[in-house]
Amino acid sequence: MMNNAVEIDGLRVVRGGRTVIPGLSVRVPAGQVVGLLGPSGSGKSTLIRAVVGVQVVAAGSVRVLGEPAGSPTLRHRIGYVTQSPSVYDDLTVRANVRYFASILGAPRTSVDEAIAAVDLGSHADSPVGRLSGGQRSRASLACALVGDPELLVLDEPTVGLDPVLRRDLWDLFGRLAAQGRSLLVSSHVMDEAARCDRLLLLREGEVLADATLPDLLQRTGATDAEGAFLALIDRAEEAAR
Amino acid sequence: MNVHRTVVTAARVLAQLRADHRTIALMLVVPCVLIGLLAWIFQDTPVFDALGAPLLGVFPFVVMFIVTSVATLRERTSGTLERLLTTPMGKGDFMLGYALAFGVMAVLQALVATGFAVWVCGLDVAGPVWQLVVVAVLDALLGSALGLLASGFARTEFQAVQFMPAFVLPQFLLCGLLVARDRLPDVLHVVSDVLPLSYAVDAMKVVTTSASPGQDVTADATVIVGWVVASLVLGSLTLRRRTA
Numbered sequence: 316m317m318n319n320a321v322e323i324d325g326l327r328v329v330r331g332g333r334t335v336i337p338g339l340s341v342r343v344p345a346g347q348v349v350g351l352l353g354p355s356g357s358g359k360s361t362l363i364r365a366v367v368g369v370q371v372v373a374a375g376s377v378r379v380l381g382e383p384a385g386s387p388t389l390r391h392r393i394g395y396v397t398q399s400p401s402v403y404d405d406l407t408v409r410a411n412v413r414y415f416a417s418i419l420g421a422p423r424t425s426v427d428e429a430i431a432a433v434d435l436g437s438h439a440d441s442p443v444g445r446l447s448g449g450q451r452s453r454a455s456l457a458c459a460l461v462g463d464p465e466l467l468v469l470d471e472p473t474v475g476l477d478p479v480l481r482r483d484l485w486d487l488f489g490r491l492a493a494q495g496r497s498l499l500v501s502s503h504v505m506d507e508a509a510r511c512d513r514l515l516l517l518r519e520g521e522v523l524a525d526a527t528l529p530d531l532l533q534r535t536g537a538t539d540a541e542g543a544f545l546a547l548i549d550r551a552e553e554a555a556r
Numbered sequence: 557m558n559v560h561r562t563v564v565t566a567a568r569v570l571a572q573l574r575a576d577h578r579t580i581a582l583m584l585v586v587p588c589v590l591i592g593l594l595a596w597i598f599q600d601t602p603v604f605d606a607l608g609a610p611l612l613g614v615f616p617f618v619v620m621f622i623v624t625s626v627a628t629l630r631e632r633t634s635g636t637l638e639r640l641l642t643t644p645m646g647k648g649d650f651m652l653g654y655a656l657a658f659g660v661m662a663v664l665q666a667l668v669a670t671g672f673a674v675w676v677c678g679l680d681v682a683g684p685v686w687q688l689v690v691v692a693v694l695d696a697l698l699g700s701a702l703g704l705l706a707s708g709f710a711r712t713e714f715q716a717v718q719f720m721p722a723f724v725l726p727q728f729l730l731c732g733l734l735v736a737r738d739r740l741p742d743v744l745h746v747v748s749d750v751l752p753l754s755y756a757v758d759a760m761k762v763v764t765t766s767a768s769p770g771q772d773v774t775a776d777a778t779v780i781v782g783w784v785v786a787s788l789v790l791g792s793l794t795l796r797r798r799t800a
Contacts, residue, residue, distance in 0.1 A: 331800070368798065369799060410571055
């Protein structure tokens, strides 16, 4: 059993001439839900793209499940959900999930299971394009779940969902982690921090904190994740002065 | 390369097309309308018999070029391509899947358009009609393959649509329909010897004018198939698993 699902050392990413991640080192422990939190533009999506191996990196090493990110052998083992739902709008939910199941070599029975896991059973035969934003992002999630990946990398999976669905999805993430899977979930909604086993606070491409929520609250004296985040920013800016 | 992933990708592309009745109708009807118009414009003259068959190759080529390049561009901009390339899907599987799906559409389109030209518009064909169909299918496939390749260089829908005049119209000017290729200025003649649409048009001309066109058509068809394969290979090289 690996201790870390993801190991990143000295990662530097330049996008469009701008350094998005100047030099980042971090560990994502296996078997946990790790929340990647930070304001928009903080480099969350870039970091996630580096982990799934679709980002050109300028320097540093990214190892995922013991192998270099982007290795062909990892393609069966990682589930990636992009920020905007990447599914086929003109196909039904079931046709989308079935297609990804075929590509990943997953059994047919897993299709309905994945659809049920994201609570889209009643919309399985609707074209994705006719669904609401939240339903579309859940359809996209089902396409990743269907391959039964060891590591799930989810970029803002709960955007636009109502509180009940958000709770249900976080419950699902917790169950997946309890089964031994690793999850890296980004969000800019700070109150979702409470649902994560561990938090990575990102700001301007740098890790501001890498801790559990209780640790973070204790260290900053704040009462919630948002307060802790602001306290850490204030401290960092004071130190810079 | 994986046959299963290629086939399920082709099936998925066809399922997407099936959901879009208007696109299917346009793909099948537009070549017929154009050929019908041509026959009508040139009624009671020998022009339709001379131009009908070459244009039977050109129209499906153009239609397939546009449809394919937009379809694959959509796949790039929607993020589904990036997602697919994080899965075991091979670049070649992806390209061949698309080629296979549009190949099926090409067969349908060629059957409908050729049938319409020969039996409704009365196109005179000296050689066997099935060869006309085969060449029309190859031309449509060529359009798809070039469309796949062109979409690799397009970042937006605006660019993709303009690749049609950029990739297709020069070939149309040089393919021997306006001026016979051996009467072109030397440099242009050499260029037209390289461009694939020239062979598509040559093959169509041979089938309609020669009673036993087999050998010449085979030679032209070989060049077209070569272009299809080369475009698919080049096209899959434009797919990048990692992007900036």
